[in-house]
Amino acid sequence: MILKANDETELSLLAGVYPSIAAVTSAIKELEDELNLPKGTEHFVSDLHGEYESFCHVIKNGSGSISQAIDETFTQQLSAAEKHQLTALICYPEEVFSHKGDGVNLEALCSVQSLVRLVIICRFFTKFNARSTVKELMPANFSRPLATLLFDFQTGSELSSPCLNILDNLVASGSVKEFIVAIAELIQKLAISKLHVIGDIYDRGPGAHQIMDMLMKYHSVDVQWGNHDILWMGAAAGSEACIATAIRIALRYTDLDTLQSGYGINLLPLAALAVELYGDDPCEQFQPKVPAEQILPNHDRRLLAQMQKAIAIIQLKLEGQIVQRRPQYQMNDRLLLDKIDLAAGTVSIDQVSYPLIDQHFPTISADSPYTLSEDEQSVIEQLKLAFTASKSLQQHVRFLYSHGAMYHVSNGHLLYHGCVAMNDDGSFKAFKVAGKEFAGKAFVDRVDALARQGYFSPVGSEEKAYGEDAMWYLWCGEQSPLFGKQRMATFERYFIADTATHAEGRNAYYVLRNEAQSARKILQEFGIAPDTGRIVNGHVPVKVKKGESPIKADGKLLVIDGGFAKAYRGETGIAGYTLVANADSLSLVAHPPFESVKAYIEQGPQMEPDVECVETMSPALQVKDCEEALQINEGIVSLKSLLSAHQMGQLKQQ
Template sequence: MTPKTHYNIQNNLRYISLLSQSFPSVAAASTEIINLEAILNLPKGTEHFLADLHGEYQAFHHILKNASGNIKRKVNELFGSEIRENEKKELCTLIYYPEEKLEQVKLSEEDIDDWYHITIHQLVRVCRDVSSKYTRSKVRKSLPSDFSYIIEELLHERTDDYNKTAYVKVIVDTIITTGRADDFIVALCNVIQRLAIDQLHILGDIFDRGEGAHIILDTLLGYHSWDIQWGNHDILWMGACAGNNACICNVLRLSLRYANLVTLEEGYGINLMPLATFAMETYADDPCTEFIPRLLKNAKMDEKTLLLTARMHKAIAVLQFKEEAKLFKSHPEWAMTNRCLFDNIDYEKGICTLDGNEYKMTSCFFPTIDPADPNRLTPDEEILMSKLHHSFSASEKLHKHVGTLLSHGCMYAIYNSNLLFHASIPLNDDGTLKEVQLCDGKRYSGHELMHRIGMLIRSAFASDTDKEEKDNAIDFFLYLWCGTDSPLFDKSKMATFERYFLTDRETFKEEKGNYFKLRDNEAICDRILDAFGVKGNNRHIINGHVPVHASKGENPIKAGGKLMVIDGGFSEAYHKETGIAGYTLVYHSRGFQLVQHEPFTSAKDAIIRGTDIKSTTQIVEMSAHRMLVSDTDKGAELRSQINDLKELLYAYRHGYIKEKRV
């Protein structure tokens, strides 16, 4: 033993003693070292990157089920020309939607037992393939308890083994004769889905626009391994949950804008009756033309409901601008008092002054505004705001989901030389990292800025946070949503007021921050990666937030391959603008594959017609060798564990610690 090793043993004795409780003998420690060394030589697990889901739960579920085409690719590789294309398509549909597909098959299949035999053997082959890069122990943990033993036997026995042919056949026969074939097939399909993806990364924006954000989060609650880098829409809902009234108003306004109240009412039990009553009374004589909701293609709404929704939309928008002004004036350090635009209106002339220029208003009917004090809430608005605040604070499910976002999320993450964040890193005009002032009065940039913001967000929910600190943290959610230097926004302004109330479309423009102007520069991306300490020859930035206009020829791969933007527009509201329905990214042991998706029709179509999301796969970067666990962050962690175990072995063999009987 070298003096250095001896020194390590002496200094680490307490830790090594704790380690010995898990590995009480030389044999136990040696076995674990052998196990970990073997794991290092398995292929790297597949990572799946999604961004900007925006409540589109059906498309999310399908992409999760088909692993962005990864399962289809494996079925094609496995069966090649052995079976017809239609049979491969049917097999994939069964894997994605086993319960529904089984019902359909049983209505048309004449010899169901024969179909069961063929299908079970096919599914076992697929399951064997997707499980091959994991240890038996990890696969075993993913198996359902009812069929764990049977699946494990089938995965590790082959029909071409003469000695085991009858054994395997009897297992399958018995599954069928005991009436468990359907349950077994469902279990096997779910295992395939689970093992096809090792780690799911969501680069923000689960909420808003689509009607199923709560369904997505319910799904994630039971998902085996995932993380999220918070997006601006997630932060908005987190702020509403924390009690920021301006965020509550924004959440309600966005839901009304898209006539999507399902998430609010059915998902989180938010009571909208007080808002509806207030809107009908206050805006009874207002056609609210500017506030007619944007209906998506399948949405239907009668004229009476449309008008009520528009009136609610206007009522909450006016309340929002008042609540925002209150915070802008309370926090002059945000430099956002110029966004208190009710102060700039000549209510008699119907003119708003913006940046020294006068602009005509679309309408100037504001029954709740006192021109002498335009941002003051009326008594009725105070009561309404109090009721809405209570509804958000009392929603147990919302608090549960926000808790999940906190436990699985952060502002950024680094995985296997990839820097993940939702939107941007604030930059100066010359591309250097920009300093941004936070609630503590100090200025931070780059890595420190993102870390401090993450801590600030958590302090808004922590029970031991000082009241003043918590209040400031809760207020700061609004700045993160629409502040010029917020890494989740990074634009000159959020022109919501202008789009509602001004006739000149030039005022609608929101100038993007320097990150979006400079992100195609490889040197800028390297500077950001250096600031976050991202190492490796093939390091990347991966983010979403801004839809990629594929129909106009925009490339999601930027900065010579250093940056990948994977928001292609999951939300139906973006489809016309982008021409596609989203990008997803798959990072498997052979490299990166970017998958461009066309709009998803429906799960019903997928089951009945065998339709999949039409996807185009682009190989972004292939590795010179097949990547192993040893090439990943997990590999570095395992090597550290191996070194600790070797120290424990030394301690046993040289009498520092005594072996224990088990």
């Protein structure tokens, strides 16, 4: 704990924590020692898209760092099978103990020898963390034995007699399994000092709510919002357009777990409307994308397609209403429902007439195409109530606001999901908000504030309505830093066969980000030294299979969307990236697909992660070289003021 002392009152409060010269001196020494520790390991991940099991595995094994530490520590002492068994025990202690298959020797895992190995690996990661941090992360029920094992009797790689006695007593007391779970979870936490999630937790995969539960319990995490996150944040705020879009995407990718099991959203009203309106409609263009491992009966496929069409029409109407009431968005090209010629079965786009694949629009009125029917209005009102009343969804979204933002700066790294909108000439693209022009960092800061306004403003206020519409714009607007495309061609992809109309176009940023000059300009715009700074970017999958490199702009910009989502692995050829920044190196870790916990325990990883070193640091970085040193030094100054007050007799020692 670091406290500041700016006046006599604060000094007195600080004295309550450190009541004597000895206590203050010890605290100053501990902070000064912390400055000389190796820099903590930061992990950067992006575009998780609901893939809970894959993400969970990456975090539990520290992007491969735990198995690497075991390999380095026990190079000669353990066989490959024994090393994997130890790794699996650290990553999945409870699952190992309950495992019924092959590959697990429970008697050996619960032996004193096994405990010794766990303590040695825990010591390995302890040296990268301040003692106060380690103590905070220790489980309360084993804090005393762990403190002794990790701090008091370290003699190289061997354990002293008192430590061995502690382990003998744990085995004899029958609490060895509980201790293994505790020390394994501590190792997992110590392996990652900070976790940065660079957007898109939601959509595609089935476990976004589980990822959010995990992040809420994580010891040190920040989130940079992605366009799919802002969509769900808008839905939680009550934006009907965001609600309709989130449901449509869930139905398209058969991701009903997050909606129904995670957030308790009742889709029966939508299902009833879909059957009534589209019961005889094959809804061919709305067939769900079913994962290969999922079995979905034909009647369920048909219902999901009908529901998807019903909510898609509602979405297009609601979006049209936003475009009409917010002319400043300059999105009139998205007003397509009024361009439909129902008699001819065509739609006119940019004065070109295209035949419609699907011509069944029972709720679209030629006179008022963007008005919801009475039944559609009833359904969206019920869905809005479900989203705004979902306790778990609201908890998750509040966490995204409290631990997240449009961008974040950490130790010279600028983190953001999408882009900083640019013109073809490399200048920052300007946009008017409330009559004032914004560009670059100023625009990103402005829309961050609008996203908060849309959620936290009083219900029914104009400020909230304005903010809700802004969140929808951040999902799909051309200027949105989270989207970065010229348009979202939802209508065209569903209803027009000509694929030329499906093209969405990208902001110039996505070409310019390959140039070091552009990256340096962005870093400077956000107040980061361009010579030493670096951008970490997500949003667009890296086409590794086609030879694309995630390292761009002469190393100034790293794209870490590596395809956690199964929907994108065909493009990337891998199953996700982690960027790992530790004391002596910056590395990109490309992860192979994760099959299951059971397969991992029994067989080990079928493929090891591929590690590419981006940069080495010589000498290795210490805490004093990082941002947290500022707070530590402030704490030292305050403690020295307290020490002087104790020495001068200004405060009574206890």
